[in-house]
Amino acid sequence: KQEVTQIPAALSVPEGENLVLNCSFTDSAIYNLQWFRQDPGKGLTSLLLIQSSQREQTSGRLNASLDKSSGRSTLYIAASQPGDSATYLCAVRGYSGGGADGLTFGKGTHLIIQP
Amino acid sequence: ETGVTQSPTHLIKTRGQQVTLRCSSQSGHNTVSWYQQALGQGPQFIFQYYREEENGRGNFPPRFSGLQFPNYSSELNVNALELDDSALYLCASSLAFRTGGYGYTFGSGTRLTVV
Numbered sequence: 001k002q003e004v005t006q007i008p009a010a011l012s013v014p015e016g017e018n019l020v021l022n023c024s025f026t027d028s029a030i031y032n033l034q035w036f037r038q039d040p041g042k043g044l045t046s047l048l049l050i051q052s053s054q055r056e057q058t059s060g061r062l063n064a065s066l067d068k069s070s071g072r073s074t075l076y077i078a079a080s081q082p083g084d085s086a087t088y089l090c091a092v093r094g095y096s097g098g099g100a101d102g103l104t105f106g107k108g109t110h111l112i113i114q115p
Numbered sequence: 116e117t118g119v120t121q122s123p124t125h126l127i128k129t130r131g132q133q134v135t136l137r138c139s140s141q142s143g144h145n146t147v148s149w150y151q152q153a154l155g156q157g158p159q160f161i162f163q164y165y166r167e168e169e170n171g172r173g174n175f176p177p178r179f180s181g182l183q184f185p186n187y188s189s190e191l192n193v194n195a196l197e198l199d200d201s202a203l204y205l206c207a208s209s210l211a212f213r214t215g216g217y218g219y220t221f222g223s224g225t226r227l228t229v230v
Contacts, residue, residue, distance in 0.1 A: 004157070034218050042223060043121075043205060044158070049218035089157055101171050102148050103207075103219060105157030 002027045002094050006106035014114050015082060021075040021109045023090030028068050034103070035064050035075050036089040044089065048075070080113045087111070117142050119222035121206050127228045133194045136225045138206030140187040144220070147189040149181060150205040152224070158205055164189060193227075201229045 003026045013019060023033070032051045036044040048057045048064040050073070056065040063076040077084060087110050091103040120139045128134050140147050146165045150158035160173035164183035178194040187208070193200060203226050207219040 032218065036221070041203075041226070044207075044221040046218055046220065091157075102160030102163050102173060103150070103158070104160065105150075107155075107157045 002030075002092060002104040004090060004092060004104050004106040006088075006090055006109050008109060009107065010110040010112075012112040012114060013080060015080060017080050019077040019080055019111070021077070021088055021090075021111070023073040023075070023106055025071045025073075025092050025104070027094060028071055029094055030068065031093045031095055033064075033066055033073050033090065033092050035062075035073075036091065038087045038089060038108070040087075047088075082113045082115045085111055085113045119206055119208050119220050121204075121222035121225050123225060124223070125226045125228075127230060128196050130196055130198060130229055132196050133192065134196060134227065136191040136193075136204050136206075136227070138189045138191070138208075138222060140189065140206075140208035141220045144208035144210050145187055146209045147183055147187065148207050148209075148219070149189070149191045150207065151175075151200075152203040152205060154202075161191070196229045198229050201227060203227075 005024045007022045030052050034049045035047045038044050050057050050066040061078040066073045087108040089108045091105045093103050094101045119141050122137045148163040149161040152158040161175050163171035167183045180192045182190045203224045205224045206222045209219045210217040
């Protein structure tokens with residue numbers, strides 16, 4: 001059974017700092033890994049999608065890496081801003097039988113950027 | 116291009132009742148999945164539909180059931196509601212099932228409260 005762990009559970013830093021959020025998963029048989037952002041009481045916004053054959057993806061100030069063999073991914077946020085405050089969720093899409101499974105999520109990292 | 120829309124946004128039900136939640140997939144997507152998110156937790160996979168058939172299910176009892184319609188919209192039905200069913204229910208759509216190469220787009224969710 002796939003398990004996803006995110007560290008740290010919570011993080012509070014001053015504006016402008018560069019951040020690293022960590023995600024680990026127990027089963028390396030994955031199709032892809034996706035990072036999401038969730039604002040309080042809201043749905044999920046996709047940030048980055050990394051295919052199992054890729055090493056990293058970048059979008060603006062965000063960079064995500066994937067090391068499938070070691071079961072790890074990191075989300076790097078450069079020059080953090082108060083608007084980045086949210087919960088960040090990591091999810092992997094595994095497969096069984098002939099097709100893809102649903103997503104397995106971590107519990108998230110609750111991020112607060114202080115102005 | 117429309118995103119994933121869910122209705123209703125909020126719902127209050129009494130224990131033992133039945134509830135139906137609805138979802139319209141993003142245009143062009145043919146796979147829909149449902150997730151339950153309890154407060155402070157990551158979303159948990161309920162089930163997935165592809166071409167109107169369920170082809171993946173998480174650790175949820177049979178009183179959680181669903182439908183996918185020819186236009187790729189979907190319903191989640193929960194019978195015999197329990198207090199622990201109180202959660203945010205998220206619908207997500209994706210382009211394909213077997214390739215696994217595409218990410219998910221999530222709706223804003225339905226907040227269900229069981230009293």
